[in-house]
Amino acid sequence: MFVKILSVAALAAATAFPAPHEARQNRKLRWFGINESGAEFGEKNLTGVYGREFIWYDLQTIDQFIAQGMNMFRLNFLMERLTPNTLTAPLDPLYLGNLTQQIDYITSKGAYAMVQPHNYGRFYGNIITDVSGFRTWWRNVAAVYKDNPLVVFDTNNEYHDMDQQLVFDLNQAAIDGVRSAGATTQYITPEGNSWSGAWTWVSSGNGASLVNLKDPENKLIYQMHQYLDTDGSGTHAECVSPTIFRERLVAATKWLKDNQKEGVIGEFAGGDNDQCIRALQDGLAYLGENADVWWGAIWWAAGPWWGDYMYNMEPPNSVGWTSILPKIKSYF
Numbered sequence: 001m002f003v004k005i006l007s008v009a010a011l012a013a014a015t016a017f018p019a020p021h022e023a024r025q026n027r028k029l030r031w032f033g034i035n036e037s038g039a040e041f042g043e044k045n046l047t048g049v050y051g052r053e054f055i056w057y058d059l060q061t062i063d064q065f066i067a068q069g070m071n072m073f074r075l076n077f078l079m080e081r082l083t084p085n086t087l088t089a090p091l092d093p094l095y096l097g098n099l100t101q102q103i104d105y106i107t108s109k110g111a112y113a114m115v116q117p118h119n120y121g122r123f124y125g126n127i128i129t130d131v132s133g134f135r136t137w138w139r140n141v142a143a144v145y146k147d148n149p150l151v152v153f154d155t156n157n158e159y160h161d162m163d164q165q166l167v168f169d170l171n172q173a174a175i176d177g178v179r180s181a182g183a184t185t186q187y188i189t190p191e192g193n194s195w196s197g198a199w200t201w202v203s204s205g206n207g208a209s210l211v212n213l214k215d216p217e218n219k220l221i222y223q224m225h226q227y228l229d230t231d232g233s234g235t236h237a238e239c240v241s242p243t244i245f246r247e248r249l250v251a252a253t254k255w256l257k258d259n260q261k262e263g264v265i266g267e268f269a270g271g272d273n274d275q276c277i278r279a280l281q282d283g284l285a286y287l288g289e290n291a292d293v294w295w296g297a298i299w300w301a302a303g304p305w306w307g308d309y310m311y312n313m314e315p316p317n318s319v320g321w322t323s324i325l326p327k328i329k330s331y332f
């Protein structure tokens with residue numbers, strides 16, 4: 001998805017909404033969680049100022065999500081803020097400090113934290129071609145978290161319009177960098193070209209290419225994204241049909257099974273309307289039916305600055321939190 005809609009004003013209309021708080025017992029999906037988004041905002045302003053161009057996540061909301069049964073937090077941030085100017089630069093202590101604070105908090109609760117550079121395979125807007133520098137970037141980042149098995153490494157958000165071999169090489173470099181740092185117990189999620197869409201995973205050539213990624217620890221969980229609007233971009237409140245989520249997962253599911261791979265839907269969403277709710281329930285049920293290969297799904301999105309955005313799931317009064325989550329939570 002490439003559009004963000006912010007209306008902080010919408011937060012003003014606060015209605016106290018009591019959060020149901022049973023912890024989930026019969027988990028249907030190994031992972032279910034949410035994208036935490038805001039630290040990657042203001043990508044035109046680098047490095048940018050905390051609280052003005054970008055924001056980190058409200059730790060109290062983490063507890064609220066966990067109380068709803070979530071156990072996976074995909075943490076959006078920008079590479080340019082962690083390593084200003086060059087891929088191999090030292091990690092910025094304050095930005096890293098905030099990322100680590102989030103990770104430590106989440107994992108101290110027993111949930112997974114996904115380290116997710118929201119960079120589309122680009123650095124300062126340019127496609128990353130320095131594969132060796134990218135490997136070093138990942139080695140440096142993974143070294144910080146190598147002793148925390150609840151950290152998951154997402155190689156990069158949504159490569160797109162790139163040479164397929166380069167996408168393969170960057171993913172392999174990330175895997176090699178992470179493992180060379182001594183981070184051997186963590187899962188890694190490669191992403192594909194074409195915005196890592198599940199519906200185009202096979203047709204785009206991602207499947208044929210990325211099937212050959214090698215991880216000495218054998219802990220790759222392929223990450224795909226899936227939206228339910230006509231163009232699959234996640235920019236509309238409407239969903240194509242009540243079965244569109246499932247339909248858009250069929251080819252990727254077959255690929256996972258045929259190749260004995262495992263996957264996760266790293267971003268998905270639909271608007272708060274009957275057709276989308278049915279599609280969301282149906283698609284999540286499908287993931288549950290295929291839980292041998294699908295680890296779960298991660299909603300797009302939460303974060304303090306989403307306002308009245310149609311997919312906002314930030315507690316306590318966003319549409320996702322008050323209206324959508326109650327209708328889908330029994331599916332994970």
Ligand SMILES: *[C@@H]1O[C@H](CO)[C@@H](O)[C@H](O)[C@H]1NC(C)=O
Pocket residue numbers: 044045
């Ligand atoms: C942030 O970026 C925008 C767009 O490039 C620019 O107009 C604005 O002046 C920048 N703000 C700061 C504080 O640099």
Ligand SMILES: *[C@@H]1O[C@H](CO)[C@@H](O)[C@H](O)[C@H]1NC(C)=O
Pocket residue numbers: 050093094095096097098101
């Ligand atoms: C988070 O970033 C802000 C702004 O740079 C900084 O003041 C603060 O100390 C950082 N927090 C941590 C825990 O490092």
Ligand SMILES: CC(=O)N[C@H]1CO[C@H](CO)[C@@H](O)[C@@H]1O
Pocket residue numbers: 001002003004037038040041076158225234267300
């Ligand atoms: C696929 C997707 O939703 N990507 C979006 C994630 O959120 C950021 C805003 O923080 C967008 O820029 C991305 O396009």
